Amino acid sequence: xxxxxxxxxxxxxxxxxxxxxxxxxxxxxxxxxxxxxxxxxxxxxxxxxxxxxxxxxxxxxxxxxxxxxxxxxxxxxxxxxxxxxxxxxxxxxxxxxxxxxxxxxxxxxxxxxxxxxxxxxxxxxxxxxxxxxxxxxxxxxxxxxxxxxxxxxxxxxxxxxxxxxxxxxxxxxxxxxxxxxxxxxxxxxxxxxxxxxxxxxxxxxxxxxxxxxxxxxxxxxxxxxxxxxxxxxxxxxxxxxxxxxxxxxxxxxxxxxxxxxxxxxxxxxxxxxxxxxxxxxxxxxxxxxxxxxxxxxxxxxxxxxxxxxxxxxxxxxxxxxxxxx
Amino acid sequence: xxxxxxxxxxxxxxxxxxxxxxxxxxxxxxxxxxxxxxxxxxxxxxxxxxxxxxxxxxxxxxxxxxxxxxxxxxxxxxxxxxxxxxxxxxxxxxxxxxxxxxxxxxxxxxxxxxxxxxxxxxxxxxxxxxxxxxxxxxxxxxxxxxxxxxxxxxxxxxxxxxxxxxxxxxxxxxxxxxxxxxxxxxxxxxxxxxxxxxxxxxxxxxxxxxxxxxxxxxxxxxxxxxxxxxxxxxxxxxxxx
Numbered sequence: 001x002x003x004x005x006x007x008x009x010x011x012x013x014x015x016x017x018x019x020x021x022x023x024x025x026x027x028x029x030x031x032x033x034x035x036x037x038x039x040x041x042x043x044x045x046x047x048x049x050x051x052x053x054x055x056x057x058x059x060x061x062x063x064x065x066x067x068x069x070x071x072x073x074x075x076x077x078x079x080x081x082x083x084x085x086x087x088x089x090x091x092x093x094x095x096x097x098x099x100x101x102x103x104x105x106x107x108x109x110x111x112x113x114x115x116x117x118x119x120x121x122x123x124x125x126x127x128x129x130x131x132x133x134x135x136x137x138x139x140x141x142x143x144x145x146x147x148x149x150x151x152x153x154x155x156x157x158x159x160x161x162x163x164x165x166x167x168x169x170x171x172x173x174x175x176x177x178x179x180x181x182x183x184x185x186x187x188x189x190x191x192x193x194x195x196x197x198x199x200x201x202x203x204x205x206x207x208x209x210x211x212x213x214x215x216x217x218x219x220x221x222x223x224x225x226x227x228x229x230x231x232x233x234x235x236x237x238x239x240x241x242x243x244x245x246x247x248x249x250x251x252x253x254x255x256x257x258x259x260x261x262x263x264x265x266x267x268x269x270x271x272x273x274x275x276x277x278x279x280x281x282x283x284x285x286x287x288x289x290x291x292x293x294x295x296x297x298x299x300x301x302x303x304x305x306x307x308x309x310x311x312x313x314x315x316x317x318x319x320x321x322x323x324x325x
Numbered sequence: 326x327x328x329x330x331x332x333x334x335x336x337x338x339x340x341x342x343x344x345x346x347x348x349x350x351x352x353x354x355x356x357x358x359x360x361x362x363x364x365x366x367x368x369x370x371x372x373x374x375x376x377x378x379x380x381x382x383x384x385x386x387x388x389x390x391x392x393x394x395x396x397x398x399x400x401x402x403x404x405x406x407x408x409x410x411x412x413x414x415x416x417x418x419x420x421x422x423x424x425x426x427x428x429x430x431x432x433x434x435x436x437x438x439x440x441x442x443x444x445x446x447x448x449x450x451x452x453x454x455x456x457x458x459x460x461x462x463x464x465x466x467x468x469x470x471x472x473x474x475x476x477x478x479x480x481x482x483x484x485x486x487x488x489x490x491x492x493x494x495x496x497x498x499x500x501x502x503x504x505x506x507x508x509x510x511x512x513x514x515x516x517x518x519x520x521x522x523x524x525x526x527x528x529x530x531x532x533x534x535x536x537x538x539x540x541x542x543x544x545x546x547x548x549x550x551x552x553x554x555x556x557x558x559x560x561x562x563x564x565x566x
Contacts, residue, residue, distance in 0.1 A: 004457075005422075005440070188430050191439075195427045198416035205376065205410075206479055207402035207431035263418075 009186065012265060016178060019269075023171055027164060034284075036163040040170055040235065042276040047174035048228045049256035049268035050181060055221035056254065057263035058181075058190065060197025061111070061214055065122030066253045068106075068129040069099040069222040071245035073229025075133065078145050078239055081156070083138075088157045092230040099226030100219040111214045126250055133241040144240025147233065157234045166235045173231060174269070177224050181265060184220075193217050197263070225253070252279075259305050261312030270313055275302075329354045329483055329514050330375065335384035337370055344370040346538045348384070352483065357505065357515045359529035359546065361522065363559055366535040368518045369411070369487070375516070376408040376485055377401045389482060402431055407481035409472035411488045411518075415460035422447065422456040424471055428478030443478055449511075450474040450504060466497045473504065477513070484508060486517040490524050498524050526550060534558070 027039055048070070056062045076098055077091030086094075110121045134142050149158045152165075159165045184190040192213045195203040200210055233239045257263075260271025278301060282294035309315055328351035335348040345367045352358050360368050373379045375386060377398035385394045393401055407428075416424050425446055429439035447453045450470050455463065460471060469489050476484055490501045498521070505528060509515055519525040526532070526546040534541045534549055536558040542549055549555055 186436050188434070188436065191423065191427050191430055191436070194419055194423070195416055198419060199414045201378075202410065202414035202416065202475075203427070204398040205402060205408050206428045206475060207399050208427065209399050 012182065016175075016182070020171070020175055024168075027167055033163065036167065038277050038280045040163055040167045041280065042272055043167065043170040043174050044228060044231065044235075045252060045256055045276050046269045046272035047170060047177050048225060048253045049260075049272055050174065050177040051221050051224035051228065052253040053257040053263065053268050054181060054184070054193075054224075055217045057257055057267070058184070058197065059193035059214055059217035060263075061217065062119045062254075063122040063221075064119055064247070064250045064254060065124075065126030066221075066225050067245050067247060067249035068122075068126040069103065069225040070229035070232070070249050070253070071129060071133065071241070072099045072102060073226025073231075074233035074239050074244040075139055075145075075229075076226065077230035078147055078233045079139060081147060082145055087155055088230060088234055092227055095226045095230045096223040099229075100223040103218040103222035104215055107215050107218045111211055111218075123247070123250070126245070126247065130241050130245040133245060140240065142240060142242070144238060144243070147237040147239075149237050158237065166231075169231060170235075173224075173227060178265070178269070180220070180224070185265065189213065189216055194263070255302070257312075259302065259312060261314030264312065264314050267312050267314050274313070327354055328352065329389055330516075331387045332371075332375070333385040333387070335371070335374060335381050335386065337374065337379060338382045343538050345374065345381070348535075348538075348540055350533055350540060350543070352514060352516055353531075354482075354514055355509070355512070356530040357509050357517065357528060359525045359532040360516060360518045360535065361520070361525065361532055362535035362541070365537075366558075367538040368535055370538075371535065372408075372485060372487055372516075372518050376406065402479055402481075405480070405482035406485065407476035407479045407483070408485040409469075409476050409487050409489055411491075413465075413468045413472050415463070415468055415471055417459070417461040419460060420456065421452055421458050421460055421463065421471060421474075424460050425474050425478045428475040431479045439478075442480075446474050446478045449477065449507065451500075466493055469493070469501070470504070473508075477508065481513060483514045483516065486515060488518055488520065490517075491520055502528050522550065 023043070027036060030036055052063065052066050073095035076095030077088045080086040080091040080094060081088050106125055110118055113121055133139055139145065147158065149160060152159045152161055192203070192208045195206065195208050196210050196213050204210055229244060232244065236243070256271030256275050257268040258271065259275055260269065261267030279298060282297050286294040286297060305313060330352040332348055332350050335345050337345040348371060360371065362368050370379065374381055377396060381394065385392060387393070388404060388406060391404060393404065416427065422440070422443055425443035426436065426439045429442040433439040433442060447456055450473055452467065452470055452474055455467060463471060473486070473489060486505070490498050493501060502524065505515060505517070517525065517529070529546055531544065532546045532549045533543045534555050541558055542552045542555055
C-alpha cells in the first residue's frame, strides 16, 4: 500500500525536480555578470548550508567551525593543482575525503563535549586552522595561492568568459546534497541522528550508538562542505586564508539553514535564496558609504525572521498536523 | 522457572552515600516483578544499574546468559533490555510513529520493516490514531504510553518500567494496568518500579521491597504488604505491628 508517508516522500521528489528545472532555466536569460555571480553564490550556499544542516540540523551538533572544512577543501584541490598539476576533479574528491577524516579526528574528543561546549570547540578549531594556514609557507602563507587560468576548460574546471559552468556545477552539488539528505531522512542514520538531537539518554536506551552516530554525521557533513570549498576556490581562482577560512564562512553556512528551517529538507535552500541575494544587494546598494547601513539592514532582517518565525521560514508553509477529535 | 536477570551483591556508592548495598535478586522469565519501597530506598538506583545508566561500585549483573555489568545502555538494549523514563523523554519534534521507529530500528535494517513493526506496537499500546501527531502535542498519559511503545518496539525480553502508573487518574491507571498485563502476555518479562501500592499489588506476581539501599522483604504481594518490616519502613516505628 502506498501510505501517506510514501506519498509525502514522492511529492518531495517531484517538488525538487520542478525546482531544479526552474533553476536550470533561470540564468539562460540573464547576461548581467553581477546577477550571475549572485546566482552562483546563492546556489553554492544552499549546498553548503545543506551540508552543515546534516550535522547541525539533523544530528543537532551545532558547528560554528565549518569554515575549517571549507578551507581544507579549497586548499586541497588548489595545492594539488598548483604544485602537482593534478586536475581539480581529483583534488575535490581528495579534499572531501581529507576533510571527512579531519572531522573524525576532531570529533573523537569533541563529541564527548555536550551542548554549547561542542560549539565553542568548533569555533576554536577553525581559528587554529586559520592560523596554521596563515603561517604555512608551502601553502603561500597569508598571500595565498593563485590558480592558473589558461582559458575555458572542463578538465581544469576554469572558465573566463562565462559564469554559467560554475553555476551549473554548484546547482548539481546542491541537488546531490539535497538528494543525500533526502535519502538519509528515511534511513537508520536519519532516525538515529534526530533521536540523538532530541534526547541523548532516550536514544541510548533504544539502542542508538550516540557517539558513532555523531561521527557519521560529521564525516558526511565535512565531506560535502569541502567539495563546496574546492568549488569556491575554482570559482574565484585565487585563495588565501582570509578568503576561505574566516569565521564569516562558518556563519554563512549556518544562517541559511537557521533562517529557512533547521533540520528540514528545504530550510537551507529557502534560507539561501533569501539571505544570499540580500547580503549581496545590500552590500552593493547600501555598503561602501562607510556607515555600515547594509549590515544594519541585514541584521534587522535576520532579527525579524528570528523573532517572528523562530523555527524558520518553512514553518509558514508546513501544515501543523491536526489533532484527531 | 529460570532467572532471566540476576544481580549478585550489587553495591553502589555515591560519595558517602550507600545507594545500593549488597543487592542480590533474580527476575524470572515471564513474571511481573514489582520493585517498591519508600522514597530514597534505592529503587531508581537499582533500576538504572540494570538499564546501564549507572555502573556499580562492586557486584555483577547477569542477563540471559551474559555478564552485562560493564555494557553501555545501547548494547543492553540490543541484548533485550528496554526501559522507560520516569520523567518522559520523548523525541519532541518527531512524530509518534517516528519515535517508535527509532526503537524498532534496533531489530530491523530497513526503515520500511521498522515502520511496519512500529505500527504493530502502536496498535498494542493504543496510539494508532496519534501516529502522525508530533510527540510534543501528546497529553501526559499519552506520552507515558509512547515511552512504553518505544521500548516495546525494541522487542525486549525484559521491560523496565519506571513509575509509568504514577500520577495518572484511576481510569488511566487502570488502562495502564491492562497494558502491562497485555505486554506480559506477549512474552515480555516486566520489572516495574512504583510508589502506588494499591495499583501495583494486584498486578505483580512478586514484589521486592527495598529500604535504605537494601532488600527488606521479597515475596508474594499479599504477604509483602502485611509484613511488619514493610509497614515499619513505610510508616515508621509508631505503627509497628
